Amino acid sequence: MLLHLIRISKKSFKRTAIFVACIVLIFLLLDTVFPFKPHIQYATQVTAHDGVVLSAFLSRDDKWRMYANEKEITPQLIKTLVHKEDQYFYYHPGVNPFAMSRAAFRNISSGRRTSGASTITMQVARLLHPRPRTYLNKIIEIFRALQLELHFSKSEILQFYFNLVPYGGNIEGIKAASLLYFGKPPQLLSLAEITTLTIVPNRPSSLQPGVQNNALLEARNTWLLRFQDEGLFEEHVIRDAIAEPIHIKRRGVPRLAPHLSVKLQREFADQPVIRTNLKLQQQRQTEEQVSNYINRLRGQNIHNAAVLVVNNETMEVEAYVGSADFNNPYDGGQVDGIRAVRSPGSTLKPLLYASAFDQGIITPKKVLNDVPGNFSGYEPENFDRHFNGPVTTEFALANSLNIPAVRILKEMGTSSLINQLKKSGFQTVKKQEKELGLSMILGGCGVTLEELTRLFASFANDGNFQPLQYVKEQKKTGKTNHIVSKDAAYLITDILTQITRPDLPANFDNTYHLPKIAWKTGTSYGKRDAWSIGYNKRYTVGVWVGNFSGEGVPELSGANTATPLLFSIFNSLDYNSPKGWYHAPENVQLRKVCAVSGDIPSDFCDHQIVDRYIMGVSAYRRCSHMRYIFTDGKVSYCTYCLPEKDFGKKAYANLAAELIAYYEQQKIPYPKLPPHNPLCERVFHDGAPIIVSPNEGSEYFIRKDEPQQIQLACQAANDVEAVFWYVNDKLFKKTNPNEPVFVSPPLGRVKISCSDDKGRNSDLWIKVSSF
Structure with missing residues (x-):
């Protein structure tokens, strides 16, 4: 009998084992045929360096469904939820058969649905793929729950639940509820707040936060007392939680760094969390400084500003303020001033001078002529419309003089500077490359504050160009792109650190509030843009001030409008920096x-x-500012006409033609060479007059009914006393070298010639048309 029972038992066990194995095989087959790959559309979060949410954007299905990582889900939150929703969560395979049996018995005995048996895993399956509540869908839900348990860990399933649990309306997930109802991240929630958020999903209509707060308070305290009875938390912890009042209301999503958030949300639309390198305190502080500063300038019709703060050591962007007020529609608050293309004014001059240092064209004490000049029809002026005569390179840069910069660019070549700008990532310059000329160094091109700040950060990093790091996930190439040499970068920094310069704001003169930085200002044509970019060892800060409408303001200037804000930001950011200052390289x-x-x-x-x-x-040129002249005191001689006696050798200033013309125009005395021997029969070709007006190859249009005149002007050597103008090889007029002459030229191709009293001659051709 016993043997018979054992045989029956073995057969039953074998049949059961075969049945279970078949079930498992069928499940695995169905799992392969119908794989469960959760695809959740999260709202995009933009976070600061420390993980604090700066801004958030609705998911594609218009839900505030925010992703919470494991660090944001605290043990207390997990403990409370698991105890309330599914005490056997860590022990069942996704389905609790005992709970299902109990629920089935109660529902059948009462004749209606009185209780459910859904585990946390089953709820996750239902939240991932919502379906109507039918018995068939319940079976599918169980199957999906088993799949979840097969492919995901318990902690991952809990994370799914915390990210998907509904809170009414379009709010889903514990993080969204925590931020929108309590204004804090979930890791900062108290036990009372945790309990509140765990009971809302069961009764979202009758316990709507911010609306039924009294009912919510009563339900919360009921559950807290139940936790106390079941020994979940200590009595004094429950007592403190019950005593905590409810301060819950629907809040707006955070809106810090809105311009950068919008930019990154477009670039990383499918990424649930975009982790930026912004420092929250610096961001808030900079936003407040910009807002307060512009409020003081509104009376001058100046309505906007933008600021970018870059950490030079890491190239991480730590503050990004695109406008004074993002929510101001009247002044274009949503325009991103950091990425807007504007005229740079004089802010590109440091790159020009650094490139010229590297080419050996200039040194800091090299003397340049700041005098009027005509560069193929382009006649630039200084910002103050004054000229300074001979000046050193460092004076020209520190005072942002225009004429010396144009002369250097002409000698270096515009293509050379364009290539430097392209290496520095100036995108608009790439597009305008074929249209750019000498005027580009004075603002005749388009740049952004982002590009300028990145350029000056390269000077701060010994001439090494690196891309800005906006997000933590951004890949660093590790490659070093040398825009200028370490030596040239140091020379530029040394010049831009000087404080005896006109672009120092008057209220910062001789004050201890002046930060130790190198900086350069710029003001665009028409006073539409004011720039000030500065750096020290730790930070580079770029500031733009103006109106997004493009309206110019007479009071607007880089020195007095943008630089005070730059200094203020540096003083709050890195006053008395511990990083020290730059030291001269070995070369x-x-x-x-x-x-x-x-x-x-x-x-x-x-x-x-x-x-x-x-x-x-650097070039090794012997000074030639003086030269010896053979003279008898009245006239000068060349070796061809040198007399036998009564002459001597005397040193005279060797002045450039444009400098002589400037001295003559301004009535500035200078040592003039004696006129050359009038009896000399030799014809000289060197030192011929330079025709500065009209321009070679230019086409002039003259009205038939009102013929206009064209100015004739030249620059002659300082030993010239008279010049002769010819039109189509016919003498037109004899004048002093610096006397302007006007002529009504004939139509067609016209030859203009200028000869001096030494027989030296220059020719050019123009075309004259009528209309």
């Missing part, structure tokens, strides 16, 4: 130069000064 050495020319001293140089230069790069 930057000192040498004596002539104070008059900035070149290596010659026999004439009795006043010498010390200059920095780059070894092996």
Whole structure:
């Protein structure tokens, strides 16, 4: 009998095992045929460096469904939820058969649905794929729950639940509920707040937060007392939670750094969390400074500003303020001033001078002529419309003089500077490349504050260009792109650190509030844009001030409008920086130069000064600011007409033609060469007059009924006393070298010639048309 029972038992066990194995095989087959791959559309969160939410955007299905990572889901939150919703969560395979049996018995005995048996896993399956509540869908839900348990860990399933649990309306997930109802992230919730959020999903209509707060308070305290009875928390913890009042209301989503958030949301639309490098305190502080500063300037009809703060050591963007007020529709608050294309004014000059240093064209003490000039029809002026005559390179840059910059660009070539700008990532310059000329160095091109700040950060990093790091996930190439050499970057920094310059705001003069930074200002044509970009060892800060409408303001300038905000930001950001200052590289050495020319001293140089230069790069030119002339005191002689006696050799200033013309125009006395021997029969070709008006190859249009005149002007050597103008090889007029002449030219192709009293001649051709 016993053997018979054992045989029956073995057969039953075998049949059961086969049945279970078949069930498992069928389940695995169905799992392969109908895989469960959760695809959740999350709302996009933009977070600060420390994980605090800066801004959030609705998901594609218009839900505030915010992703919460494991660090944001605290043990207390998990403990409370699991105890309330599914105490056997960690022990069942996704389905609790005992709970299902109990629920089935109660529902059948009462004749109606009195209780459910859904586990947390089953709820997750239903939240991932909502279906009407039918018995068939319940079976599918059970199957999906088993799949979840097969492919995901318990902690991952809990994370799904916390991210999907509904709170009424379009709010889903514990993080969205925590931020929108309590204004804080879930890891900062108290036990009372946790309990409140765990009971809302069961009765979202009757316990709507912010509407039925009294009913919510009563239900919360009921559950807290139940937790106390069941020994879930200590008595004093429950007592403190019950005593905590409910301060719950529907809040708006965070809206810090809105311009950067919008930019990144477009770039990373499918990413649930975009982790930026912004420092929350710096962002808030900078936004407040910009807002307060513009409020003070509104009376001057200046309505907007933009600021970008970059950490030079990491190239991470730590503050991004696109406008003074994002919510101001009247002044274009939603325009991103950091990415808007504007005229740079003089802010590109440091790159020009640094490139010229690297090409050996100039050194800081090299003397340049700040005098009027005509560059193929382009006649630039300085910002103050004054000229300074001979000035040093460092004076020209520190004072942002226009004429010396144009002269350097002409010598260096516009293509060279364009290539430098392209290497520095100036996108608009790439598009405008074929249209750019000498005027680009004075603002005749388009740039953004982002590009300028990145450029000056390269100066701060010894001339090494690196892309800005907006998000933590951004890949760093590790490649170093040298825009300029470390030596040239140091020379630029040394010049831009000087404080004896006109772009120092008057209220910062001789004050301890002046930060230790190198900075450059710029003001665009028509006073539409005011720029000030500065840097030290730690930070680079870019500031733009103006109106997004493009309206110019007479009071607007980089020095007095943008620089005070730059200084204010640096003082709050990194006043008395512990990082120290820059030191001269090994290749930057000192040498004596002539104070008059900035070149290596010659026999004439009795006043010498010390200059920095780059070894092996900077030009080694002998000074030639003086030259010997054979003269008897009344006339000068060349070797061809030198008399036998009664003459001597005397040194005279060797002045450039444009400098002589400037001295003559301004009535500035200068040592003139004696006129050349009138009996000399030799024809000279060197030093011929330079025709500055009209322009070679230009086409002029003249009205038939009102013929206009064209100005004739030239620059002649300082030993010239008279010039002769010819039109189509016919003498038109004899004048002094600096006297303007006007002529009504004939139609067609016209030859203009200018000869001096030494027989030297220059020709050019123009075309004259009528309309």
